[in-house]
Amino acid sequence: MTTTLIRGGTVVNADRELRADVLVVGETIAAVGPDLEVPSGCDVVDAGGALILPGGIDPHTHMQLPFMGTVASEDFYTGTAAALAGGTTTIIDFVIPSPGQRILEAYETWRGWAEKSACDYSFHVAITWWDQSVHDDMGMLARERGVNSFKHFMAYKNAIMCDDEVLVNSFLRAKELGALATVHAENGELVYRLQQAIFDQGIAGPEGHPLSRPPEVEGEAANRALRIAEVLGTPVYLVHTSCIDALEALTRARLEGQIAFGEVLAQHLVFDDSVYRNPDWDQAAGYVMSPPFRPKEHQAALWRGLQSGILQTTATDHCCFCVEQKRMGRNDFRKIPNGTSGVEDRMSVLWHHGVRTGRLSRSQFVAATSTHAAQIFNMYPRKGVVAVGSDADLVLWDPNGSRTISAGTHHQRIDFNIYEGMTVIGVPAMTWSRGRLSWCEGELTAHEGHGRYVDRPCFPPYWQQQMVRNASATPTRVERG
Numbered sequence: 319m320t321t322t323l324i325r326g327g328t329v330v331n332a333d334r335e336l337r338a339d340v341l342v343v344g345e346t347i348a349a350v351g352p353d354l355e356v357p358s359g360c361d362v363v364d365a366g367g368a369l370i371l372p373g374g375i376d377p378h379t380h381m382q383l384p385f386m387g388t389v390a391s392e393d394f395y396t397g398t399a400a401a402l403a404g405g406t407t408t409i410i411d412f413v414i415p416s417p418g419q420r421i422l423e424a425y426e427t428w429r430g431w432a433e434k435s436a437c438d439y440s441f442h443v444a445i446t447w448w449d450q451s452v453h454d455d456m457g458m459l460a461r462e463r464g465v466n467s468f469k470h471f472m473a474y475k476n477a478i479m480c481d482d483e484v485l486v487n488s489f490l491r492a493k494e495l496g497a498l499a500t501v502h503a504e505n506g507e508l509v510y511r512l513q514q515a516i517f518d519q520g521i522a523g524p525e526g527h528p529l530s531r532p533p534e535v536e537g538e539a540a541n542r543a544l545r546i547a548e549v550l551g552t553p554v555y556l557v558h559t560s561c562i563d564a565l566e567a568l569t570r571a572r573l574e575g576q577i578a579f580g581e582v583l584a585q586h587l588v589f590d591d592s593v594y595r596n597p598d599w600d601q602a603a604g605y606v607m608s609p610p611f612r613p614k615e616h617q618a619a620l621w622r623g624l625q626s627g628i629l630q631t632t633a634t635d636h637c638c639f640c641v642e643q644k645r646m647g648r649n650d651f652r653k654i655p656n657g658t659s660g661v662e663d664r665m666s667v668l669w670h671h672g673v674r675t676g677r678l679s680r681s682q683f684v685a686a687t688s689t690h691a692a693q694i695f696n697m698y699p700r701k702g703v704v705a706v707g708s709d710a711d712l713v714l715w716d717p718n719g720s721r722t723i724s725a726g727t728h729h730q731r732i733d734f735n736i737y738e739g740m741t742v743i744g745v746p747a748m749t750w751s752r753g754r755l756s757w758c759e760g761e762l763t764a765h766e767g768h769g770r771y772v773d774r775p776c777f778p779p780y781w782q783q784q785m786v787r788n789a790s791a792t793p794t795r796v797e798r799g
């Protein structure tokens with residue numbers, strides 16, 4: 319069993335910073351404090367004043383996802399290895415059953431794919447259709463497989479889109495189980511019609527993508543999902559919140575005491591819709607993801623959402639399609655596989671554009687890249703904090719180190735990088751996954767199969783009471799009406 323003492327650093331947790339050494343014994347943090355004794359046979363790492371952070375948690379990835387007629391190029395080994403190179407030590411990916419496919423069968427398939435992961439992983443399970451078997455399988459997954467979050471795509475008509483009947487059935491079931499409903503909030507019917515109208519006008523290039531998914535389309539769906547959750551008393555989590563319209567709906571919900579959370583992608587905080595006007599087709603198509611990148615004013619609002627706590631987590635929606643795959647939509651933007659990369663770049667991008675600009679404190683950075691995701695998805699304090707007894711998922715963070723992001727040097731399995739040429743200050747010097755050094759000063763020593771599945775228990779009865787209280791509040795509202 320290895321023992322490592324990380325000496326002379328500053329531990330940064332979501333609640334505070336402290337000058338402290340960190341002792342790791344095997345896979346667990348054994349001690350945190352100043353001037354720790356050096357056990358015999360212990361490896362000593364001199365932090366040299368650098369920061370010791372909890373390993374990043376990316377609550378939104380899609381490794382090797384079969385989607386839009388192709389398969390995402392990143393697999394669970396290469397993607398988790400790249401995550402470790404960027405300071406992320408846990409991902410939450412998605413089981414996405416085809417409509418009509420037994421949920422449990424899809425879950426077992428994804429579990430098989432993920433066994434090669436180099437860092438720890440968990441799964442949200444998407445509900446893409448409904449019958450009694452879905453109801454029953456949700457119960458089994460929640461009670462026996464550590465699934466406490468069920469995903470709902472309100473976009474992607476004629477594929478994985480949920481209508482209101484599926485949303486209501488599934489949200490109710492999630493509430494019964496003490497689970498979270500997570501949502502991709504775009505009105506898929508409107509997207510479908512707008513895509514058709516724009517294409518019929520002769521706009522076939524990537525510039526048609528954002529035109530077919532304006533902020534109103536996300537705002538409507540976000541508000542609908544939040545209201546359905548409010549009426550039913552189901553805790554809800556909006557993934558990749560990208561615009562003011564969705565942010566306003568989330569703000570209202572939270573101010574009314576609803577159990578509602580929001581996620582923002584690192585890329586939505588730094589890119590705007592000008593990327594789609596690039597005359598180079600491949601360049602513009604590389605940014606096709608949903609929801610699309612927005613006009614700049616939405617970016618500023620998203621930063622304020624993160625600073626003020628309306629948005630709690632950051633993610634990447636890491637879903638890689640190489641240039642050749644993107645070219646499937648060469649003559650029709652509707653056929654460009656939706657998705658962008660970023661699992662290796664999220665932490666540095668957020669440090670550079672968040673902490674170094676003064677938008678986020680170092681503790682807020684830790685909260686947004688690790689702790690909040692651990693708490694919301696019930697992995698805390700096993701994950702998301704540098705504390706005795708927690709998994710030794712640690713990052714030695716060099717706040718002054720820099721790197722220029724490039725497909726030529728990244729570890730992600732994709733032949734371009736949306737951040738190409740961006741120089742960021744703030745980089746992971748070393749990354750440990752459950753005590754195993756996997757990234758050190760530019761050398762990646764990730765180990766295929768090292769990662770473990772993370773059980774995420776459903777929420778305790780107190781949380782369910784909360785939901786009941788919310789639901790019971792509804793009749794009062796009706797009386798007032």
Ligand code: URQ
Binds near residue numbers: 607608657
């Ligand atoms: O919608 C998602 O989250 C998946 C299918 C990735 N693609 C994307 O454009 N966001």
Ligand code: ZN
Binds near residue numbers: 557558608
């Ligand atoms: Zn999505």
Ligand code: ZN
Binds near residue numbers: 378
């Ligand atoms: Zn996604």
